[in-house]
Amino acid sequence: MKCPFRCRRKDARPGELISAALEVFVEKGFAAARLDDVAAKAGVSKGTVYLYFESKEALFKAVIEAGAMSAVEALEQVAADGGSSASERLRRFMATCWQTMNETPLGDLLKLLVAESQNFPEIGRWFDTTIVRRVQNATRAIIAAGVAEGEFRPVPADTAADIVFAPFFAHIIWQRAFGAVMIDLPPPERFFADTLDVLVHGLLRVPGTGAQS
Amino acid sequence: MKCPFRCRRKDARPGELISAALEVFVEKGFAAARLDDVAAKAGVSKGTVYLYFESKEALFKAVIEAGAMSAVEALEQVAADGGSSASERLRRFMATCWQTMNETPLGDLLKLLVAESQNFPEIGRWFDTTIVRRVQNATRAIIAAGVAEGEFRPVPADTAADIVFAPFFAHIIWQRAFGAVMIDLPPPERFFADTLDVLVHGLLRVPGTGAQS
DNA sequence: CAGTACTGACTGACCAGTCAGTAACTAGGC
DNA sequence: GCCTAGTTACTGACTGGTCAGTCAGTACTG
Numbered sequence: 385m386k387c388p389f390r391c392r393r394k395d396a397r398p399g400e401l402i403s404a405a406l407e408v409f410v411e412k413g414f415a416a417a418r419l420d421d422v423a424a425k426a427g428v429s430k431g432t433v434y435l436y437f438e439s440k441e442a443l444f445k446a447v448i449e450a451g452a453m454s455a456v457e458a459l460e461q462v463a464a465d466g467g468s469s470a471s472e473r474l475r476r477f478m479a480t481c482w483q484t485m486n487e488t489p490l491g492d493l494l495k496l497l498v499a500e501s502q503n504f505p506e507i508g509r510w511f512d513t514t515i516v517r518r519v520q521n522a523t524r525a526i527i528a529a530g531v532a533e534g535e536f537r538p539v540p541a542d543t544a545a546d547i548v549f550a551p552f553f554a555h556i557i558w559q560r561a562f563g564a565v566m567i568d569l570p571p572p573e574r575f576f577a578d579t580l581d582v583l584v585h586g587l588l589r590v591p592g593t594g595a596q597s
Numbered sequence: 598m599k600c601p602f603r604c605r606r607k608d609a610r611p612g613e614l615i616s617a618a619l620e621v622f623v624e625k626g627f628a629a630a631r632l633d634d635v636a637a638k639a640g641v642s643k644g645t646v647y648l649y650f651e652s653k654e655a656l657f658k659a660v661i662e663a664g665a666m667s668a669v670e671a672l673e674q675v676a677a678d679g680g681s682s683a684s685e686r687l688r689r690f691m692a693t694c695w696q697t698m699n700e701t702p703l704g705d706l707l708k709l710l711v712a713e714s715q716n717f718p719e720i721g722r723w724f725d726t727t728i729v730r731r732v733q734n735a736t737r738a739i740i741a742a743g744v745a746e747g748e749f750r751p752v753p754a755d756t757a758a759d760i761v762f763a764p765f766f767a768h769i770i771w772q773r774a775f776g777a778v779m780i781d782l783p784p785p786e787r788f789f790a791d792t793l794d795v796l797v798h799g800l801l802r803v804p805g806t807g808a809q810s
Numbered sequence: 811c812a813g814t815a816c817t818g819a820c821t822g823a824c825c826a827g828t829c830a831g832t833a834a835c836t837a838g839g840c
Numbered sequence: 841g842c843c844t845a846g847t848t849a850c851t852g853a854c855t856g857g858t859c860a861g862t863c864a865g866t867a868c869t870g
Contacts, residue, residue: 415628499712586799
């Protein structure tokens with residue numbers, strides 16, 4: 385179990401390399417990231433990277449897939465949730481998304497994709513079908529139900545879903561792009577609570593009904 | 598005036614190079630952008646780039662500054678606008694910001710900065726003080742006034758300002774990152790109108806007052 | 811013909827990707 | 841237990857391609 389130097393751990397390597405690569409890619413971007421840095425961060429030499437991944441691009445794809453898959457599992461559970469009111473379901477769903485974004489690498493991943501998807505359109509498309517559509521459809525369904533039941537005022541569900549998601553997306557990206565420079569960003573919990581409050585209030589036909597905070 | 602080939606136009610070059618560079622940087626990112634491509638797009642050879650800019654990084658900074666400055670001027674005018682109600686002022690201010698983002702290169706610039714600011718923290722800081730603070734403060738002032746006059750419900754002005762801005766930021770970034778891949782994004786005008794409607798409704802103490810669309 | 815805007819072949823650095831060599835483990839014979 | 845031959849995870853010096861940055865030379869201008 386103790387491996388001071390040059391130890392052999394075939395099973396652990398891919399995971400270690402992927403998480404090291406995620407860090408470096410998020411920090412530098414794909415083009416500026418050096419595989420020597422990734423290897424060093426994972427405690428191996430560059431040659432080892434090529435034992436487990438075909439190329440830099442293959443490593444990049446593996447990083448995206450690994451991160452996204454762990455996130456999809458977390459999101460999967462919430463879809464089947466049949467809670468009381470629409471605003472209640474929306475609150476719970478958004479809370480889970482927010483948590484997933486911040487506690488899994490999905491947030492970092494999103495920032496990485498925003499920066500790089502122009503150079504990797506296939507990955508952008510894959511991300512769209514695997515993650516974005518799923519979350520979008522779930523949000524739309526909740527809002528559409530709320531509108532149908534008369535709890536929400538008659539907003540177009542697809543646009544409203546985008547609007548609900550936007551502030552959280554913005555915070556995730558902004559934090560990761562400028563967080564180091566702009567120290568006075570609001571704390572995540574407060575941001576989440578206040579934002580959801582304004583959004584739900586904006587959707588409700590009878591204001592004050594779905595309030596919580 | 599007509600310059601078929603190898604003509605001399607000292608005054609026009611910097612501007613041409615900057616706008617060519619903006620395109621290439623936005624498309625590829627700083628690290629992956631090649632100066633040969635920038636030069637070709639501007640209709641000159643790579644050597645010419647170095648007659649007007651010290652280095653690739655200097656060109657990058659020039660791109661940012663040129664784009665941001667043209668935007669600041671456009672925003673400057675709106676601040677001194679003393680229009681009727683707070684929701685009216687907010688609508689007008691956001692409309693100008695939205696227009697500036699889409700009609701000047703500021704939107705492209707923002708996407709570029711999101712992708713690269715980790716590698717250029719000074720530029721991130723500069724952008725923060727020159728653009729972000731200004732817009733943020735203007736938005737906060739409008740919302741704070743609306744709250745003080747009782748038109749808006751008592752939300753924290755700083756957080757509310759971030760919330761108002763987020764959807765537009767998100768749309769700008771999303772469009773530029775994934776626009777080519779996801780064809781069914783809402784058209785900008787409709788997105789703007791619907792979003793502002795939900796947001797203003799969410800802020801108002803007496804719903805329906807500040808409506809327009 | 812003097813001055814200058816511009817060119818494009820060249821250099822040197824950097825880095826993705828390779829591969830001959832090494833160290834760590836394993837199985838089997840004693 | 842100890843040696844040994846075979847296997848495999850890992851290393852790091854090396855290669856080849858790419859590209860930022862240079863500069864001697866060219867073509868246009870007045």
